[in-house]
Amino acid sequence: MNELLLVVDTATPAGSVALSRGTTLLGEIALNVRKNHTDHLLNIIQQLLKDADLSLGQLDAFGVVLGPGSFTGLRVGVATVKGLALATDRPVVGVSSLATLAMQVPLSVFPVCALLDARKSEVYAGLFDWKNDRLEPMGEETVLPPARLLDSLDQELVFVGDGALAYRELIVARLGGRAHFPPWPLHMPRASSAASLVLDGLRQQKVIPLESLVPAYIRPSEAEVMWASREG
Amino acid sequence: MNELLLVVDTATPAGSVALSRGTTLLGEIALNVRKNHTDHLLNIIQQLLKDADLSLGQLDAFGVVLGPGSFTGLRVGVATVKGLALATDRPVVGVSSLATLAMQVPLSVFPVCALLDARKSEVYAGLFDWKNDRLEPMGEETVLPPARLLDSLDQELVFVGDGALAYRELIVARLGGRAHFPPWPLHMPRASSAASLVLDGLRQQKVIPLESLVPAYIRPSEAEVMWASREG
Numbered sequence: 437m438n439e440l441l442l443v444v445d446t447a448t449p450a451g452s453v454a455l456s457r458g459t460t461l462l463g464e465i466a467l468n469v470r471k472n473h474t475d476h477l478l479n480i481i482q483q484l485l486k487d488a489d490l491s492l493g494q495l496d497a498f499g500v501v502l503g504p505g506s507f508t509g510l511r512v513g514v515a516t517v518k519g520l521a522l523a524t525d526r527p528v529v530g531v532s533s534l535a536t537l538a539m540q541v542p543l544s545v546f547p548v549c550a551l552l553d554a555r556k557s558e559v560y561a562g563l564f565d566w567k568n569d570r571l572e573p574m575g576e577e578t579v580l581p582p583a584r585l586l587d588s589l590d591q592e593l594v595f596v597g598d599g600a601l602a603y604r605e606l607i608v609a610r611l612g613g614r615a616h617f618p619p620w621p622l623h624m625p626r627a628s629s630a631a632s633l634v635l636d637g638l639r640q641q642k643v644i645p646l647e648s649l650v651p652a653y654i655r656p657s658e659a660e661v662m663w664a665s666r667e668g
Numbered sequence: 669m670n671e672l673l674l675v676v677d678t679a680t681p682a683g684s685v686a687l688s689r690g691t692t693l694l695g696e697i698a699l700n701v702r703k704n705h706t707d708h709l710l711n712i713i714q715q716l717l718k719d720a721d722l723s724l725g726q727l728d729a730f731g732v733v734l735g736p737g738s739f740t741g742l743r744v745g746v747a748t749v750k751g752l753a754l755a756t757d758r759p760v761v762g763v764s765s766l767a768t769l770a771m772q773v774p775l776s777v778f779p780v781c782a783l784l785d786a787r788k789s790e791v792y793a794g795l796f797d798w799k800n801d802r803l804e805p806m807g808e809e810t811v812l813p814p815a816r817l818l819d820s821l822d823q824e825l826v827f828v829g830d831g832a833l834a835y836r837e838l839i840v841a842r843l844g845g846r847a848h849f850p851p852w853p854l855h856m857p858r859a860s861s862a863a864s865l866v867l868d869g870l871r872q873q874k875v876i877p878l879e880s881l882v883p884a885y886i887r888p889s890e891a892e893v894m895w896a897s898r899e900g
Contacts, residue, residue: 450693461700463697463699463700464698465697465719466693466696466860467695468692469720487699487708487712488701543773543777544775544776545775545798566777619864620692621693621771628853632852
């Protein structure tokens with residue numbers, strides 16, 4: 437099976453798009469320049485397809501990072517993939533931004549704590565472990581203040597993600613030598629890292645019907661909270 | 669220090685270019701579509717700078733993967749970086765393709781055996797270990813037939829690189845459960861992974877004078893061997 441996949445990640449200000457055929461990565465464009473995803477996502481998708489001499493119609497499926505992460509970023513990413521999938525009549529697989537980050541610390545000696553900055557002094561957090569060379573989640577993904585997360589952790593862990601960078605001092609102050617960090621280029625989620633989760637999902641037929649394809653926010657967006665409080 | 673770096677990798681048919689500011693990755697373009705690096709490298713460099721709203725003149729330094737790897741690819745990569753560095757009067761740091769691959773398995777539970785396909789039924793091989801959260805080489809990089817490499821290995825190892833994929837069956841036949849492999853998107857060297865080695869090198873002033881900047885081939889190129897045999 438040599439499924440041609442296009443995978444999109446917009447969970448953080450660093451967006452990326454990857455293209456793969458079966459288990460071969462064909463290319464990736466990643467940009468972390470705080471430009472608006474709305475303006476640039478379609479451009480980099482087109483650029484990548486052009487560089488690989490491929491057209492949208494040749495793709496077999498799409499993958500998208502559903503979240504948790506930036507509300508606006510995820511909406512743009514999911515809406516774009518939804519549009520492309522509708523136009524080409526191809527299936528979509530959605531994956532977690534935190535699992536994507538954990539894929540970037542493969543076969544790590546300690547479990548992985550993937551953290552994304554959730555603003556409002558909170559982090560999105562997911563714990564993962566490598567068992568038999570496969571990534572396995574340890575419990576539910578959550579959103580909470582970093583200090584409260586650290587209260588619940590005492591084992592040696594590898595911290596990855598922009599939340600790990602934002603709260604690195606706090607993490608080290610609490611855990612000391614039990615806190616480990618991968619090299620700095622690995623702290624942004626990458627569509628190429630999501631691609632292997634997407635391919636697994638596609639082969640296990642974990643396809644999401646387009647009408648159910650929505651970002652995974654974990655907590656309601658600020659706009660929804662404000663709306664609910666005005667309504668209530 | 670917020671050094672603006674452009675890093676180029678052409679050690680395999682999968683070329684990539686990364687841009688970073690200090691310890692923040694600004695972007696990366698990776699292409700594994702077996703196009704000629706000569707045609708595409710300058711294009712993707714220009715594309716990445718444009719996407720990041722930067723110009724060549726703003727860069728503080730260049731990084732390049734010196735090898736080992738594809739003779740032609742490395743020549744194109746090194747020549748391009750040399751030209752850009754000469755024109756902008758900026759320093760160049762060179763790093764190993766095998767160390768770059770090992771950076772993609774950070775904090776791994778077992779030592780890393782980075783392998784690149786050297787053609788002629790040989791592999792370029794480098795062994796690395798993560799000590800105190802830093803990558804350390806275990807001995808010299810070498811080129812040899814994979815079976816001979818495997819004769820010398822009996823410990824549990826993580827195999828990464830296109831050589832690990834090309835000889836995966838042989839590796840598993842010899843080492844069984846002692847051989848581990850990261851997820852498939854991680855087997856091509858990435859300029860972004862080289863970037864942290866380049867930044868370390870720059871800060872330790874391991875700059876290569878342009879006249880000494882040559883690819884690290886490990887063995888003489890086929891052309892040189894043929895030339896030498898004709899001469900001899």
